[in-house]
Amino acid sequence: MARLDIDFCGIRSPNPFWLASAPPTDKAYNVERAFEAGWGGVVWKTLAEAGPPVVNVSGPRYGALLAADRSLIGFNNIELITDRELETNLAEIAAVKRRWPDRAVVVSIMVPCREESWKAILPRVEDTGCDGIELNFGCPHGMSERGMGSAVGQVPEYIQMVTAWCKRYTRLPVIVKLTPNVTDIRFPARAAKAGGADAVSLINTVNSVMGVDPDTLRMSPEVGGKGTHGGYCGPAVRPIALHMVTEIARDRETAGLPISGIGGIGSWRDALEFIALGAGSVQVCTAAMVFGFKIVQEMISGLAAYLDAKGLASVEALRGRALPSVTEWRYLDLNRVSKAVINQDLCIQCGRCHIACEDTAHQAITAQRDGRRHFEVKEEECVGCNLCVNVCPVPGCITLRELAPGEIDRRTGQAVSGTALEWIQHPNNPLRSGA
Amino acid sequence: MREPRRADIRLGRLSPQTYVAHFADRVAPLTEAQALLEANRCLYCFDAPCMQACPTHIDVSSFIRRIAEGNARGAAESILESNPLGGSCARDCPTEVLCEQVCVRNTQQGQPVAIGRLQRFAVDALMASAQPQIFTRAPASDRRVAVIGAGPAGLACAHALAREGHAVALFDAKPKAGGLNEYGVAAYKVAGGFAQREVEWLLAIGGITLRSGWRLSSTAQFEALRREYDAVFLGVGLGNTQQLGVPGEALDGVVDAVEFIGTLRQAQDLGTLPVGRRVLVIGGGMTAIDAGVQSKLLGAESVTIVYRRGPQHMRASRHEQELALTQGVGILHWLAPVEVLGEDGSARAVRFARQRIEGERLVPAGEELVLEADMVLKAIGQRLDGRVLTECKLAQRDGRIATDESGRTSIANVWAGGDCIAGGQDLTVEAVAHGLRAAHDIDRQLRGERSRPEQ
Incomplete structure (x- = not known):
């Protein structure tokens, strides 16, 4: 039997399947259910600094591109980072990690580009006993208007600066989550590495407008007659994500930097592609939001069977195997x-x-x-x-x-x-x- | 001594609700969600085989893609442009031997795209919409055409001529237009009064005057029509039914199946229709199936279709035979009626002789069989009521009107189409095709005449 457990930049998990930082990892209730279902790890939904919580719209936060049979091809959201109290999240993270010591619990963070903000939150997060942090430099909607999320991820200098702060104020592994809303993904990846990042994760969501309602002639989905661009994910973005993962894995400057692959992964075959192109772990969101947490069992079964059939002893043995076939x-x-x-x-x-x-x-x-x-x-x-x-x-x-x-x-x-x-x-x- | 046996023919065998349920749509209309799913099974084939298989060449892949794109109105336009009776054809076409038989999804999945049901979805959606009319008439010409028979052939011909601006007088012997759609097809195929809704939709184009209750019954009438109109189209159908020609045929309880179905189709209350407890249907075509199944649905305890040849020889498609069997109607083969046995003037049984094929002829195989019955439905074929037509010197072939490829008869300015002409398969969609091709030819001739310089 092939081994599915991984060591991703020092973070161990029993399988490479993590839930991405998103609504499914919003609170202990969901994460407990995810671990019961078999997920190897989670990236807790992005925490903000202490203070009045973020406010979300209470209207449509999601939109979808559906195939003719209504199977979901693409998915878009305008939900912001956690809208729960920092204290509540920290307490829950600590409790969950205590109950599930063998699972990876990574905490996503987004605070303003001020050193004191990072300096303030990082020890609090570290105190939960979590395994690592992920810097949310990716969300393209809402928070980016406030100078966070993809607004940081689109400026390599900011990436390097904030990553360096994080390395200074925490001993935890630092994963930098990259936005695909850039012209060349290698630059932000190089910046992350230069800042001392232990790994990058990608892709975050792609800027998107889902459509127009032909009856109202308003963009759709909309809240009170108006809509805004959201982050696009799901199977449709997978080829874009694979390309960006490949670029970073092949880049001379970032080669060897651990990559957590994200973007439309819904099956073991999807995961296989990311791993074969260099990813050391994979993160899933949309597929879980469509099918529920149980799908990880199908992914585990499929990947294990594949590795066995191929005579590959571990996930690590698969990692990067397809990279030599990619060229100009x-x-x-x-x-x-x-x-x-x-x-x-x-x-x-x-x-x-x-x-x-x-x-x-x-x-x-x-x-x-x-x-x-x-x-x-x-x-x-x-x-x-x-x-x-x-x-x-x-x-x-x-x-x-x-x-x-x-x-x-x-x-x-x-x-x-x-x-x-x-x-x-x-x-x-x-x-x-x-x- | 035994009691004289009385034939058990009764009305009101079922509850009113049961009649309603039994005679509702046999094939349920697709919901919008179902239509979208099914439409997306269509592969939008190049030079689609389904379109080639349709006698009216409906552009199937085009209309199905329009349904898939949420454009049911455009789908209906595409259908009705090729076949103005697309609504009734969607209901009673034997699609399993036409468009759906050649669907490439058969090869791939053993299950064709449900073309007929999708067609119905589109046409029904149009007809239920606020603006069901999609055609406008050309400016009125000064030409007049008489169309005899308001069945599918006549209606299609009249509609196409009206579109071209000609004035059409549409005659029919029955009180209502629609022909077999109104009087002949099984009720559950065109449930909900669809035949009349379709007629109304067709006539709403304008320029068509319907004269019902008018029968072509003399050569003088025919000659008058030829004088008064620039062209005449005959779509008179098959007015006569075949007789068994065996002793006992005149006994009570021996009923013509066409008449039986016509009465059923016009009944306001199906509970008023008498049906036997044990019914024998003699014949092997669509009429036999329709009569047999509807007898069963009226509450007959046992219904058996008896046919003198084998299943492969039946004019009813295999799909129709299966329908009968699933409705609890039995089918016996290789039995020809010899005599209807009666008692007190009523039929009580039929004696059959087993048949076999010798060369190409059917011959008695020796064995005989008596099947008891309270009611015997004769469905052994219809033929042209050709007396007047013969007197009018209209050339005939194989007992029907002879026409050329444009539907022209042997008499100048007289066209014909539908079941009354030779060489067809007696399908609604084929009758529509006949009506359309004749209309096209008539229009061409009338325009040609008009463009000729005044003499």
Whole structure:
């Protein structure tokens, strides 16, 4: 049996599945239920400094992008950080950690960019016995208007400054949670590392407006006739999150910095992708908000079975395994040639591949043969673009076949070369090496 | 000595509520949520096979995508543009042998997209809306067309001609328009008075004058129509029913199934309809199924459809046969009636001879069988009431009116369509297609004439 337990920048948990700082980790009641269900850890919903608590709207805080079958694709929220008293949260965190010593309890914090604010709260948090802190530099709505959340995360200098304060005033591991609402995620990650961060976590939510109500012609959701942009998450953001995790894991300056992967993780397969691209733990929110805490059991079961089947002894053994396969476009092999192949036994004759290719790609799929409905790839036109594979409703019906070296590419009439040709050496590249 | 046996034919076998329940929609209308889910199963196929399979070529993938996008009105527009009787076709088309048979989801999931039910959803939504009319008439032409028969073929033809601006006189022998939708189709397929709602919607386009209670009964009438109108369309259906031609056919309790269904469809109170305790239905088509199932729903204790050939030869689709079986109607095959046995003037049983096929002919296999019955429904086919048409010298083929591909008959300026013409399958949707193609051809001819210089 593969080991699922992890040690993430000194924080131990029995499995890599943590609940992200969000409504599900708002209070002891929820966190107790999460631990009973099997979650390896939680990041407690973001604490604010002592004083009058934050006020939330008592109207729609969430909006969703739903698929046709009403399965949830994307999710958006305008809820702020905790609206409970600091003392209440600290007491509950301490009690929960005492009851669940083997689980990771990380506390998310967001206070103003003043050293004294951080200096004041950090010892209080440390006193709860928690395992680490996460700096919320990510929330794009509400708090950012007050100079916190993503307003900090979008300025690398602030990230470095605040991270350094935290390292000065607490012995706990410091995880910096990054906002994706930036042009290049490597800069905030480098700043976190420069400030002494023990790890980064990402992504926080993406700026988003969910839609417009066609009847009222007002943005939706709205509170009292007006709405505001919220933070977008759920399955739809996963590819964006994976890209950013990959960027940080591959960056020479941040390579080796532990990454807690966040963004649309709802299954063991999603978790696998983050871990294989460098994440040491994963955080989940939307999926738990849709299905409840029990889904962690399915994730644990799936990941364990996968590791066993692959002969991988631990989560650590999986971590980063896919990273060497990620590169820049200029290093892709331009000599490789693939052609789509339609399995006629599986084809249901819907013709979507044909019309997609005919209208929008390379006119490489027939509609008829001998006067009858028949969909087949014309290799002399096919560039192997994968569009037909993606629009086909039948799994495995259309696949790409890579031509063997020496085989004739019927589109170009040339034999496929056995050697790689990257853009950096390509004759069409005026800046090619040696040109 | 035994008591003389009295045939058990009674009315009011069921409670009023049971009648209502039995004759409500056989297939429930889709809710909006169901329609959205089902619509999203459609793959929006290229050159969709369902569209090709529809005799009126409704653009199925287009209307279903409009439903999926929350645009039911646009969906209905797309449907009705191709088939103005899309509402009744959605209800009584044998979709399982038309559009839904070729749905690619069959291959993938063994379950087609519920095209018929989605079509009904869209058309019903339009008809229930504040502005159910989507068509406007072209400026009035000075041309007049007589349409004989206000069934699906005649209605479709009249509606299409009215759209083009022509004045249409629509004649029908029955008190109400609608043809088989009103008088012939099983009640649970067009529940809730839909046939008349559809007729009203069709006539609301304007330019159509309905004359009911008018029957084409002489050559003089026919010649007068040809003189008075620029074109004539015949959509007279099949007015006669086949007889068994066996002894005892005139006994009480032997009833024509078409008549039985027509009476049922017009009954205000189904409790007033007499039905036998044990019913035998003789025949193998849709009428036999409809009569058998409705007898059962009226409270008959046992209903058996008896057909002289095998299941594969029945004109009723397999889906319809299954419907009968699930409703508790039995089906016996390879039995042909020899004699209706009676007592005191009433039918009490039917004697059947088992059949087998020899070459291509049915021949008695030797064995005979007597099945008891209180009521015998004859559903062995309908045919053209061709007396007047023959006198009018209208060419016929296979006992029906002969037409060309545009619906033109052998007589100039006379078109025909629907069940009364040769070569069809007696489907509502096909009748609509006939009516539309004739209207198109008539319109083309009338325009051509108009553009000709005055002589």
